[in-house]
Amino acid sequence: MGQQYQETKVIPFYSTNATSEINISALFNEMLLVSEHQLHAVGIDSQQMVAQGIGWVVTKYHLEIKRLPRINEKVTIVTEANSYNKFFCYRTFTLYDSQGQQLLHLLSNWVMMDIKKRSMIEVIPETMAKIGCEYSTDIWRFPRIQRFKYSQSPQIYRTRFFDIDVNGHVNNSIYLDWMLDSLGKDFLMQHQLQTLDIKYDREVAYGQSVQSFVQLEDNLISHHQILTDNKVNAQAQMQWQQRQK
Amino acid sequence: MGQQYQETKVIPFYSTNATSEINISALFNEMLLVSEHQLHAVGIDSQQMVAQGIGWVVTKYHLEIKRLPRINEKVTIVTEANSYNKFFCYRTFTLYDSQGQQLLHLLSNWVMMDIKKRSMIEVIPETMAKIGCEYSTDIWRFPRIQRFKYSQSPQIYRTRFFDIDVNGHVNNSIYLDWMLDSLGKDFLMQHQLQTLDIKYDREVAYGQSVQSFVQLEDNLISHHQILTDNKVNAQAQMQWQQRQK
Structure with missing residues (x-):
């Protein structure tokens, strides 16, 4: 402790x-x-x-x-x-x-x-x-992030000046914006995040074009991968539930 | 007072x-x-x-x-x-x-x-x-924001889920990110903002594709315009100075 x-x-x-x-x-x-x-x-x-x-x-x-x-x-x-x-x-x-x-x-x-x-x-x-x-x-x-075959095209994000921190790197939290935004407004308004696992592999640099792969399973598990130049920068897995309204 | x-x-x-x-x-x-x-x-x-x-x-x-x-x-x-x-x-x-x-x-x-x-x-x-x-x-x-004829192509930004505030509108400060990011890292690292005038005309909605026009004059005044569907959402004018380093 x-x-x-x-x-x-x-x-x-x-x-x-x-x-x-x-x-x-x-x-x-x-x-x-x-x-x-x-x-x-x-x-x-x-x-x-x-x-x-x-x-x-x-x-x-x-x-x-x-x-x-x-x-x-x-x-x-x-x-x-x-x-x-x-x-x-x-x-x-x-x-x-x-x-x-x-x-x-x-x-x-x-x-x-x-x-x-x-x-x-x-x-x-x-x-x-x-x-x-x-x-x-x-x-x-830590829970293992499953390998996943993405069949849908990725959403593209360009790294912006204000994504870069005082040390010149993309702030780790920006990856989460790229991953979550790819799920779209309708999904995000109708679901609540329950668990999130993310693994950071490689840094993203300013000006790079980022591919944000996302795929949602019927059991409301979303799989995420951030790629630049065909190399994995981060992977994530999230469990969602329908919002009570 | x-x-x-x-x-x-x-x-x-x-x-x-x-x-x-x-x-x-x-x-x-x-x-x-x-x-x-x-x-x-x-x-x-x-x-x-x-x-x-x-x-x-x-x-x-x-x-x-x-x-x-x-x-x-x-x-x-x-x-x-x-x-x-x-x-x-x-x-x-x-x-x-x-x-x-x-x-x-x-x-x-x-x-x-x-x-x-x-x-x-x-x-x-x-x-x-x-x-x-x-x-x-x-x-x-307020200082008048000059009309400006942009000869350079705009930078394109897609409105993201996390740009939208609790009332469902794009947060006013996001326009500034779109305008400033368009100036590029080199310029932003080498110059300091001295004055900024911005005028908000129309709201931007989620999912809209935003055109961020920017043009820099020799006297270090930058002109900015945010457009969606050929209509002006916001205009700005900024005065810069070279960073002392």
């Missing part, structure tokens, strides 16, 4: 959409911001780490949603760097409503990268110690 | 880009959020107004920038509904850094709409009185 860190936040209008619920990309951004603040609170600055050539990278998320927060709703975000081993660090995020009811829970898998060499390095124990995160040989198992 | 209302905010990583400065669209969103909060503080809820068939709509902005706030910078946003007349309400926003230095100043022109009829209505004096905004016959003059 690591140290828990929490913040309370009101969901602003600009993070929501026609469902009145928070955008999934904005949800991930808010959770990441809270983990950034946990690091700041113990004197770790990810931007300084980047300047020293070391970057944190998320490789996998597993999200379970009971209910998404709505416009102007006050939520509490709790995060914890749970444990780390030689190459992986595991962090969880839990959102609660103002009554203390759990809204959603996110598992994340992080690696440390040598930014210049673009290769994984061993997790730095001193950094983990600062946030009370202990070494453990435990390997967390 | 209306009642001033202010909030302090730290600029999150996800609102910034490769320049380390805040995205212009995120900047407008943050300012609008503060004006929403001013309304909430006196018991006015724009969502309730919408439910009653009345909407606030911005028709014009004039922005003057000394410096844009940067990632993790703490800023204070001050807003004031300055005066209103029969059809227009004028609101200003000023951003200050943590030393109290002014970063930027925004003038905005608002109208009230009958949402069903899609037509302007007279400003409701009772609403204005609640935020200490007084009637005045003064008409604020």
Whole structure:
């Protein structure tokens, strides 16, 4: 168990959409911001780490949603760097409503990268110690994202200037916008996301044309793949349910 | 003079880009959020107004920038509904850094709409009185956006699900993303925005294909026009200067 860190936040209008619920990309951004603040609170600055050539990278998320927060709703975000081993660090995020009811829970898998060499390095124990995160040989198992043969043509997205973060890379949350937008307004208005698994494989660069493949099964599982130049950048699998109205 | 209302905010990583400065669209969103909060503080809820068939709509902005706030910078946003007349309400926003230095100043022109009829209505004096905004016959003059003949082909943007707000319309700030992205990464990395004038003419709907026309003059004035189905949705004019580096 690591140290828990929490913040309370009101969901602003600009993070929501026609469902009145928070955008999934904005949800991930808010959770990441809270983990950034946990690091700041113990004197770790990810931007300084980047300047020293070391970057944190998320490789996998597993999200379970009971209910998404709505416009102007006050939520509490709790995060914890749970444990780390030689190459992986595991962090969880839990959102609660103002009554203390759990809204959603996110598992994340992080690696440390040598930014210049673009290769994984061993997790730095001193950094983990600062946030009370202990070494453990435990390997967390994330649900496997099934291989899928897409028969439908992809939706095309061009990477835009404002998709690029301060480090010059496409913000991880943008992939979720590409995947979800491909499902179309009718589907998104009529269904609620229950679980989401995403695996990040390769970065997308500015100006690249992105192919967003999506296919929906009868059991309301959607499969997603982001490709550039015939190489996979990210894959995802989501479980949906019909909205009660 | 209306009642001033202010909030302090730290600029999150996800609102910034490769320049380390805040995205212009995120900047407008943050300012609008503060004006929403001013309304909430006196018991006015724009969502309730919408439910009653009345909407606030911005028709014009004039922005003057000394410096844009940067990632993790703490800023204070001050807003004031300055005066209103029969059809227009004028609101200003000023951003200050943590030393109290002014970063930027925004003038905005608002109208009230009958949402069903899609037509302007007279400003409701009772609403204005609640935020200490007084009637005045003064008409604020905004810089005129010059007509411009575009010789270059437009950049095409498809309206996406997450561009649509809780009321089912494209968020006003998205137009700024379409306009600015069309200038390209090289230009945006090498230049700083000094002034921006934008005029909103018609709404864009979900799924529409947007033409973003842009043309840059030698004196670093950029002209912008957003068109759908050969009709103008928004026009803008921006003054830039070369970045000192």
